[in-house]
Amino acid sequence: MVARQGDTRELRHYDVHNLYGWSETLPTLEALQAATGKRGIVVTRSTYPGSGRWAGHWLGDNTASWRHLGDSITGMLEFNLFGIPYVGADICGFFDNAEEEMCERWMELGAFYPYSRNHNTLGAIDHDPGLWPSVAASSRKALRIRYTLLPYLYTLHFLAATKGSTVVRPLFFEFPNIVDTWDIDDQFLWGSWLMVAPVIQQGMTSRRVYFPRGIWYDYYQGAVFNQTYGTERPVVAPRSHVPLFVRGGGILVTQRPRDNTAHSRKEPLGLVVAPDWSQEASGTFFWDDGEGIDTVDKGEFYTADITYAQNSIAWTPTHAHEASGASALLLSDVRVFGVRSRPSQVTLDGTRWHSGDWHYHAASQVRSSLELLA
Template sequence: MLHNQFLQIVTRLQSSHIYGFGENNHDTLKHNVYEQKTWGIFARDQSTNWEPNTNHYGSHPFYVLMEQIPNTDGIPSGHMHGVLLLNSNAMDYSFGSTPSLTIRTIGGILDFFIFLGPTPEQVIQQYTWLIGRSILPPYWSLGFQLSRWGYSNLNHMQTVIERNHDAGVPFDVQYADIDYMDSKKDFTIDPIHFRRINEYVSQLHQHGIRTIVILDPSMIDDKDNYAPTIEGIQEDVFISWDHKKKLIKGVCWPGNVFFPDFFTHQTQVWWSRWIKNFRQVNLTFDGLWIDMNEPASFNTNDPLPWNWMETNNSYTLKCPQNLFDDPPYRTKAAFRYDDKMNRSARLSDRTICMSALQGEINPTTDRPKYRHYDVHNLYGWSETRATWNALQLAINKRSLILSRSTFVGSGQWSSHWFGDNEATWHEMKRSLIMMIEFNWFGIPFSGADICGFDKLPSEEMCIRWMQLGAFYPFSRNHNNRKAFEQDPASWPASAVSIMISALRIRYTLLPYYYTLFYKAHTQGSTVIRPLFHEFPTDKTTLDIYLQFLIGPHIMIAPVTDDGARQVRLYIPSSHWYDYYTGSLIQAQQQFVIIEAPLETIPILLRGGAILPTQGYALNTKYSRTKPFGLIIVLNANGQAEGDLFYDDGESLDTIDSESYYYASFTWSSDNSQLSINVIKNNYAHMSELILDSLVIYGWNRIPTRMHVNNNQVYPIMRLHTEIVHIEKLALVMNKNHIVTWDEIVDNDD
């Protein structure tokens, strides 16, 4: 169906196993087509804890569908395909029980791309080949991160950092929210409360702690004293009502604000200059957190901004009545909220007017090329791209951008956190769905605010969320100024010890994570994936989301219910071992009950894997100097394989210049040998590091000794486990090695 400002397409689905579309809140990974709901896609400053069935910060009109064997009751064929509608206008989608899919959009064209897989991983690899591969994050950003909106001053921030350090909490990154600014204005520092922050950041650097600071896109309406605005007006960087350059004025943290138009070259130059100068002169940050970039404007179309009593500012942006701000079809992103307001909801609520103009001047019309109506969902995308280019000039190393609003392709420049959640078990569960979806969307470096941004978590909830968050790709504890502090060391010592235990596992596994991110960056693979990516013909896996895989080999089954001390999890085919005890899970293609005392998060290892590890330390500056190890998990045939990617963790051109290390590992019980084959050896520091230990699961025929480099080493069974441990190998990492053994003793006898 095609009309002016309305395009609709209806398609019959090959099966009901459909996933994806975002960013909106839903409570299962697989969409329930039989509910016949409609969902909006439109970037808006709306928390994940809003009413059900609401749209959020980004726009990702991409879905994947697991195909079924014809004439069966939904039995999956193992083949998956994906579909992208490349369209930046507001849209919604709905399902029918046929099953069918209806997509409606209010502009642009129906520009579809289809990805035929046929495996789930191949679908995502093909999708990211088109939209851009995800970032290779700096190694330090894989460490745990601390944040809070509500540090009252630098001493407060310093106290939090020191108490976590003293408690032995490992972490790599400290954030500065808008507290550090002078009156919440970008490119400023509070001259009283954060006067010496740059000096303190330098001290943190010496100890391996990085700093990321927040920047919002909007600039205060101060044409007399605030240089970014003064220069921005002179250089024509702000979004205007019309070609006469009357500026759109909204409301955000500092008060009345203007909005940069990142589609124009002059804005990108202005933004880059201010970022570079701010870092050189004021604050030597390591990355940027770009927030409020939907863009957010407080209470547009309402009489007063929500914080008017705090700011003594009663102005709000009022959008005129026209076909852009009030289109014939408003989409679910607007009409979903009619029953919550004393007026009809509008697309421009909480953001800027759709009728605004953006982009370079079209020489034919002498007007900007775009309406905000058409490019609204690209605002965060355009700011992210400009910020990426600015940081490369300012730092000349890999940095980290954390963006709230995202669009198709944002992952090639940024990471993403899921926004303002609440400290509830429900929100913890939702984070698992979003984590998988953003791996599909090509932004694998993502995660939720651990322990919740809003409201107060119980001690047990924060323990369980820290256990889960220790395995988010992006692992950050963050909350707001209205809540009590919830950083790990703010809890009793018993809770801190449990949180540290989970983080300790994460830090040990960072080489495995980093290798997965290398594959995501170069091949488009997922880092976090649902079970059906690895077991696509197992129908049961299609509905599972409360357990997930890190790569193909580690299964995490977090506790997401209050008071629970067990989890019910599904064991797909193949060998799976308990991470802590080494015992083989005696089940295949069935649900089992796993004990989950408060002190542990259930972790299973898949047979056939070799996982690289590295020694634990309080941050990656020190862990990167520790010896490596291998976790070897044997399959039913006594075989295993794996690999390791490693580099300096921060250079921009690691891949292009091939200045990295890459090795493969192969264990063969039949041949009684472990082979270590160095394939790329262009990271010189590897000559100073050693492989010192092996941890082996599923080894039932254990030799009395092993041979390597004319030396002998001796396997030891860990006490009260079925895990074999071999230490003191001292094998230099930049050489090939073969470990052999003989004199087998059958452990089953």
């Protein structure tokens, strides 16, 4: 705290300690890009304001404990507010031996870290999720959801890079005037529209979830879960399940998941449409080649605005460059929540749709959903 350093100018080590990591990130990134010709990924433990421009961050040497599982949410939220959105903890803990249930719940949470990595130290037992059948099954389910939502996550990173927004954010970020959201640290949002409410306590198969004002849909079934002006409700959460909810008013762009991102990028896109009280919703989509350096600065990308109103979905390109590769994309799977009654027909560009299937699901709760499959 009081150590001094410097040859020509004496500085307090306390003031400059993390400048070492900050000064190393850009040369590391430049060397990586020069060696590979691709953008690459750099992660660092030592960060300073501005580090997020060049590198992501992992939260350091944690312990395989339930307390550190929960603390990782706070760390992830803080670093997004610090301008370092690509962040995550060592899933299942770095030090000590991971226990099965804890590792299972941590894999479910870690699937929703921007930077998702299972990692531990030498000398501790392995905690690869495949070592336990239950952890393997739960991890596979959660990671398939992550891969399905990669276009939405990728778009959030684009918005963070170009507009300074957060990728993962606390509830008070979206609802600053609701006092009940100020101290919630066991739920979080991906952007404005997806809420994640993981189980972070041992032995629990349910939890209470706070829903701010507005309509909230269950991600899995599409049924309305809450439509009041803010309330806390119990939610069932068996060990294979992480509760997810879509906020009314948003549109999530999805993609059919594969075994890696290179394969996933070749799959058709989809939409999850969650209307608000006015039966309207909106979303944004970003796409580039996934590997090029400085594609945004070069304009080599594709963006579109997506809106839903009067029972119609409109996809409006706002920037389109041939180098983005977006021309090869197809839109196939569309889920529309909150459809009040069974449609008589579905049209595409004004023409009745005969080439695909569509299904109307009568939900057990207030609303129903429509699913379109090309």
